[in-house]
Amino acid sequence: MNRAFSSLVKSLLVATLAISGAASAAAPAAAPAKADPAKGATLYDSGDAARGLPACVSCHGAAGNSTIAVNPKLSAQMSAYTYKQLVDFTTPARQNPIMTPYSKMLTDDDKKNVAVYLALQVPKQGAAKNKDTLELGRRIYRGGIAANGVAACASCHGANGNGMPALFPRLAGQHQDYTFGQLQAFKGGARKNSAQMTTIARRMSDEEMKAVADYIAGLK
Incomplete structure (x- = not known):
């Protein structure tokens, strides 16, 4: 009789622990705090x-x-x-x-x-400044530089420079000097947080960088 009772208690204990473990596993993790x-x-x-x-x-x-x-x-x-x-x-x-x-x-x-x-902020429109290189910049942004293996900027950053959420940044309206400076940083190795951009920048001349940076400044 005592053995039977002991066995029953053990069975109930095992069942209780199993139910408790399942409930714990099913409980949703606490949601991370939302950005403010x-x-x-x-x-x-x-x-x-x-x-x-x-x-x-x-x-x-x-x-x-x-x-x-x-x-x-x-x-x-x-x-x-x-x-x-x-x-x-x-x-x-x-x-x-x-x-x-x-x-x-x-x-x-x-x-x-x-x-x-x-x-959430509203951007102010930029503008291209060099009409002599505008067509070169447009060709690079929209079609790349096939001879050097440079992909079109638009393929990642969008036709209007609005980027792709969580993948590629918005470029539209960005300052020419800043964009050119970052391309130079990727090319020279000062900026190392995008292998893709490092490869692209190393295949571009300064003239091409300046032209596409100017074109980007006028995108909206």
């Missing part, structure tokens, strides 16, 4: 004096519409791309004397909040 554009706006516009964080607006302009040709326009950029760049600045893949120390001071939530805020 309001917090991103505060950090972007005012920085955080307590942590020694300067305001992003001083370099990248109101709502991400930079007026400084060597500083990128960030307005309407895809949040996943902006976030990735802020992370990359903290690694050897993309070092920058200003952005690397700044990015290292940002928390992961800070990066996500600023990125989401910028993605």
Whole structure:
């Protein structure tokens, strides 16, 4: 009788543990906190004096519409791309004397909040400036450089430069100087966070880079 009772207790215990384990496995994991554009706006516009964080607006302009040709326009950029760049600045893949120390001071939530805020902003239109190279820039952007194995920029960044979510960044309206500078950085190895862009840039001349950068500035 005691053996039978003991066996019954063991059976019930095993069954209870199995049910408990199944319920635990079925329970959904806690959802990650959503990025907060309001917090991103505060950090972007005012920085955080307590942590020694300067305001992003001083370099990248109101709502991400930079007026400084060597500083990128960030307005309407895809949040996943902006976030990735802020992370990359903290690694050897993309070092920058200003952005690397700044990015290292940002928390992961800070990066996500600023990125989401910028993605919601309305970009100001840029313009191409050099009519003599506009056709060359258009040909490269839309058709690539077949002789050198350079793919069309539009194949990844879209016909109008609006990019592809979570894959390739928005380029439309970007400053000529900034785009040219990044192509140079990829070519020279100063920027290492895209093997694809490094390969493309190494197959382009300075003249071709400048032409396509100017064309990109006029996209909308």
